[in-house]
Amino acid sequence: MVEVMQSALAQVSSFPTLLVILFSAIYGILVGAIPGLTATMAVTLIVPLTFFLTDVQAIAAIVTTVTCSIFAGDIPGTLVRIPGTPASAAYAADGYALTQQGRYLEALKTSLTFSIVGGLLGTVVLIVAAPQLASVAAQFTSYEYFWLYVLGLTCAVIVSDESRLKGLFSLLLGLLLSAVGLATDYSEPRLTFGIDELINGVNFIPAMIGLFGLSEVLRLVIRSENKQTADSKYQEAQLAMNEVKVSIVTEAADCHGEWLRIWNRKFAILRSSSIGAIVGMLPGAGADIAAWISYAVSKRFSRQPELYGRGSIEGISDATGANNAALGGAWIPALVFGIPGDSVTAIALGILMMKNITPGPNIFDMSSNSAQAVLVMSIYITFILANLLLIPIGLAAIRASSMLVKIPTNILLPFIVLFSVIGSYALASSYVDIWIMVALGVLGFTLERFRFPLGPVVLGIIMGAPLEHRLLQCLSKSTNLQSFVGSQLSMALAGICFVLWVFPIASNAISHRARSRI
Amino acid sequence: MRIPILGLLLLWLVSSLGCSHPDYPSRPITIICPWAAGGGTDRVSRQMALLLERELGVPVNVINATGGKGVTGHNRGLSARPDGYTLTMITLELNMMHFSGLTDLTYRDCIPLVSLNEDYAALMVRMDSPWQSLNDLELDVGKNPQKFTASGTAAGGAWHLAVAGWLLAAGRQADDVVWIPSEGAGPSLQQLLSGGVDLVCCSLPEARSLLESNEIRALGVMSPQRALGFEAVPTFAEQGRNWSLGGWRALAVPVGTPPEIVDRLTNSLVKITTDKLSKDSFQQFMASQKFDSTTRAGADLNSFLAETDRKLGELLTSQAMQSVRVDRFSPMVYPNIVLGLMFITALAILVQKKPSSAISMQEQSTPILPNRTNFLFVILAAILYSLVAETVGFVIAAGTMLLALLWRLGVSLPYALLLVLLAIPITNTVFSTFLRVTLPQGWLGW
The missing domain is CATH 1.20.5 (Single alpha-helices involved in coiled-coils or other helix-helix interfaces)
Structure with missing residues (x-):
């Protein structure tokens, strides 16, 4: 054990490895902060480079890149309401609301602090619980997955503040959009209305950019009276913001405040990190869903649930902690069974195998000083190192990106359009994706006009395909509806969903009756 | 027609001005991978990109054009300009999708250069399963038709066909084992472990780590000979079942590519794939991933593709498979x-x-008049960009769009021009060079 630790430490702390980690961190921040480029893409792009690295360096590069890019996704989400990666979508509205109140530094620093704490706690879960927890995750059949997805979607509806019915409608709209084109299980496309370009369906990256980014641009340009005074109201707000900023800068500069913030939310951060690590561990779930579920749980237990969606620091901290904790969790099934928890670990797994390391339960055997044990140990160490490195690099990124807020709207908006266009094109180099982005921009604008929340639409698009796939798997396996709750695990998950559905309806009915009595 | 010629002229002009070589290859090459990042095909594509880059001396980028069960990527790669700058990683699905009516594209619509590997299907069961051999399984399936479930890929996918073909060869109905569709080998194997399905059909490398940790057992592999690296797994033929099916991957260019470019590429690829000695060679990479690395080129490859096409055509159009292809639940x-x-x-x-x-x-009654012109302007700008970018290239299209939007929102023209001149080249460099995302090249080539 001690020997393994020593040799892993020696390998990680060698100068070339540290250099690799530093570059990966900067690279991860950059890619994560560009809307349209996901953490998965960031890792895919460095795969060819890892051929030239040692195995420890290669893994260090991947771990650091992902850790940094998942945090960096919060930056554009907070400043211009375009989540840099899908994992930040759950709380983009909160971050942006804070930016409009001039509290963007507070929002971003909270993101950074809780990303780091979440990431570190996720690592602890990875280290302590990996072998034990992996056996639970392996119990999941398609029924449990089905209920888990339903649970995730239910959470998204519950957190929608305006009206739960509208949230549900938005979610269903997203699910419907996800059904366009070819599904996993069919060889014929549907809902394409004869348009060939729609066969591939609605990709969620351009959809997300359109719904959050372009719709905001449209909302701002339509309010400007003429082209000379582009949205004077918005600029007034910015001027007011500048005054507030000074006081926040001085306040946020001291470290003590951040420690206090963590201390105040010590139980919440434990909760959100555990949610993140557990969800991250389930193959196919990942950081995006972890953030949504943690956000919903956080709202439920919050003393100020009315702030969620309108700039809740609590919501941001819990969701951002969970998505970073999920990263550690995703490595658990990858290392134990060779089954990746998300697409990033899928790529990492390929690299591991290339370096002649075969994942399996015995990879955790720390008694022998084998290359495998050293590598696993160095994964732990790199996770910790990457999260610590995020402190200076993240702060620098926040400082640099805060310049964005000082740019006048009439210059900022055209650039948002430009990056929306490039971002939706970049993923699959497809022009159809640009059209989808524009169409969903208009849709997002319309939905906001009628006060429908946008978050559930994105979640619906992301979760639609796996949900349908699991539903059909269950349907083709089962002979009757009872098999949907055939095991204790699925029964428990279904039970939680049921309580979540019935509780709001019942409480509504009770409060109605109470009101009518008065 | 005139625009591509003009584009080529400009390209030639630009490249000769830059004193680079006028002959092929003189600009970045793209490999279109029809499957997702992180999967086996993607890994092979990226390794080939790396080796080709070293061999040809120009950057080689990989684009994952996924979706549509591989139709998207194949279609896009094989309908690209036949100038040798777009290669496609074609896979077994090219032999299948035209039979299921997904596309008209067949292996005849491309010039295959070199095939890179052949991975055969294998049947996996859990370690605690009662079936020790293919015979045990066949007997049990015979006694209990439609009781057992198998998974491995989408319905109608390659591994599904492998199972159906085996059942037919064993004298059973093609749907005597119920196929549970899944996204791929990884999720299916997880289902196998958790008891969600009884059988998984996938290639041996995909199940490698579980096989090596003795979580699962391979009953047989559907290949002519035992697979390299998995010598303990018997073939189907050894167990008396004359059935084989494997996936293959190959690099191809669109029909119409000039013969000298095809030769140049083929020679480079043959050189890469036969090199066993240098560090990080193709053979070493494939061995490290435990991928098979049977390569074919020229007439051998052509007849191999034709033969696979014929075999799959027979199976897919047969009466027995029709029942399998009808989905149990409608797509709607x-x-x-x-x-x-x-x-x-x-x-x-x-x-x-x-x-x-x-x-x-109340909010809507605020005196601000909605500025619909701005609204439409933004939408039109983005759509116009998507229509012309491919022809005129990123720099011109994006520059014009940005300039128009800045002007529309009231930024003074000289200032706007300065911003555009600063921002567009930087963006282009960051994306194309640093992030290796290929932006539309068009007239200027960048």
């Missing part, structure tokens, strides 16, 4: 459920008179 089941729920929700929203509507009324 799920959309209809969602639509139904949407309808109910919409009704509930309409019925529920919310007091909050008063607030929104």
Whole structure:
């Protein structure tokens, strides 16, 4: 054990490895902060480079890149309401609301602090619980997955503040959009209305950019009276913001405040990190869903649930902690069974195998000083190192990106359009994706006009395909509806969903009756 | 027609001005991978990109054009300009999709250069399963038709065909084992472990780590000889079942590519794939991933593709497979459920008179007049960009769009011009060079 630790430490702390980690961190921040480029893409792009690295360096590069890019996704989400990666979508509205109140530094620093704490706690879960927890995750059949997805979607509806019915409608709209084109299980496309370009369906990256980014641009340009005074109201707000900023800068500069913030939310951060690590561990779930579920749980237990969606620091901290904790969790099934928890670990797994390391339960055997044990140990160490490195690099990124807020709207908006266009094109180099982005921009604008929340639409698009796939798997396996709750695990998950559905309806009915009595 | 010629002329002009070589290859090459990042095909594509880059001396980028069960990527790669700058990683699905009516594209619509590997299907069961050999399984399936479930890929996918073909060869019905569709080998194997399915059909490298940790057992592999690296797994033929099916991967260019470019590429690829000695060679990479690395080129490859096509055609168009191909649940089941729920929700929203509507009324009555021209301007700018970018290239299209938007929103023209001149080249460099995302090249080549 001690020997393994020593040799892993020696390998990680060698100068070339540290250099690799530093570059990966900067690279991860950059890619994560560009809307349209996901953490998965960031890792895919460095795969060819890892051929030239040692195995420890290669893994260090991947771990650091992902850790940094998942945090960096919060930056554009907070400043211009375009989540840099899908994992930040759950709380983009909160971050942006804070930016409009001039509290963007507070929002971003909270993101950074809780990303780091979440990431570190996720690592602890990875280290302590990996072998034990992996056996639970392996119990999941398609029924449990089905209920888990339903649970995730239910959470998204519950957190929608305006009206739960509208949230549900938005979610269903997203699910419907996800059904366009070819599904996993069919060889014929549907809902394409004869348009060939729609066969591939609605990709969620351009959809997300359109719904959050372009719709905001449209909302701002339509309010400007003429082209000379582009949205004077918005600029007034910015001027007011500048005054507030000074006081926040001085306040946020001291470290003590951040420690206090963590201390105040010590139980919440434990909760959100555990949610993140557990969800991250389930193959196919990942950081995006972890953030949504943690956000919903956080709202439920919050003393100020009315702030969620309108700039809740609590919501941001819990969701951002969970998505970073999920990263550690995703490595658990990858290392134990060779089954990746998300697409990033899928790529990492390929690299591991290339370096002649075969994942399996015995990879955790720390008694022998084998290359495998050293590598696993160095994964732990790199996770910790990457999260610590995020402190200076993240702060620098926040400082640099805060310049964005000082740019006048009439210059900022055209650039948002430009990056929306490039971002939706970049993923699959497809022009159809640009059209989808524009169409969903208009849709997002319309939905906001009628006060429908946008978050559930994105979640619906992301979760639609796996949900349908699991539903059909269950349907083709089962002979009757009872098999949907055939095991204790699925029964428990279904039970939680049921309580979540019935509780709001019942409480509504009770409060109605109470009101009518008065 | 005139535009590509003009483009080529400009390209030639630019490249000769830059004193680079006028002959092929003189600019970045793209490999289109029809499958997702992180998968086996993607890994092979990226390794080939790396080796080609070293061999040809120009950057080689990989684009994952996924979706549509591989149709998207194949279609896009094989309908690209036949100038040798777009290669496609074609896979077994090219032999399958035209039989299921997904596309008209066949292996005849491309010039295959070199095939890179052949991975054969294998049947996996859990370690605690009672079946020790293929015979045990066949007997049990014979006694209990439609009782056992198998998974490995989408319905109608390669591994599904492998199972159906085996059942037919064993004298059973093609659907005597119920196929549970899944996204791929990884999720299926997880289902196998958790007891969700009884059998998984996938290639041996895909199941490598579970095989090596003795979690699962391979009953047989559907290859002519035992697979390299998995010598303990018997073939189907050894167990008396004359059936084989494997996936293959190959690099191809569109029909119409000049013969000298095809030769140049083929020679480079043959050199890469036969090199066993240098560090990080193709053979070493494939061995490290435990991928098979049987390569074919020229007439051998062509006849191999034709033979596979014929075999799969027979199977896919046979009466027995028709029953399998009819989906048990119509594609509209799920959309209809969602639509139904949407309808109910919409009704509930309409019925529920919310007091909050008063607030929104108030907000809408604020004196600011909606500026619809701006609204349409933004939308039109983005759409126009998507229509012309491929022809004129990123720099011109994006520069014009940005300039127009800045001007429209009231930025003074010289200032806007300065911003565009600064921002567009930087963006282009960051994306194309640093992030290796290929932006539209068009007239200027960048």
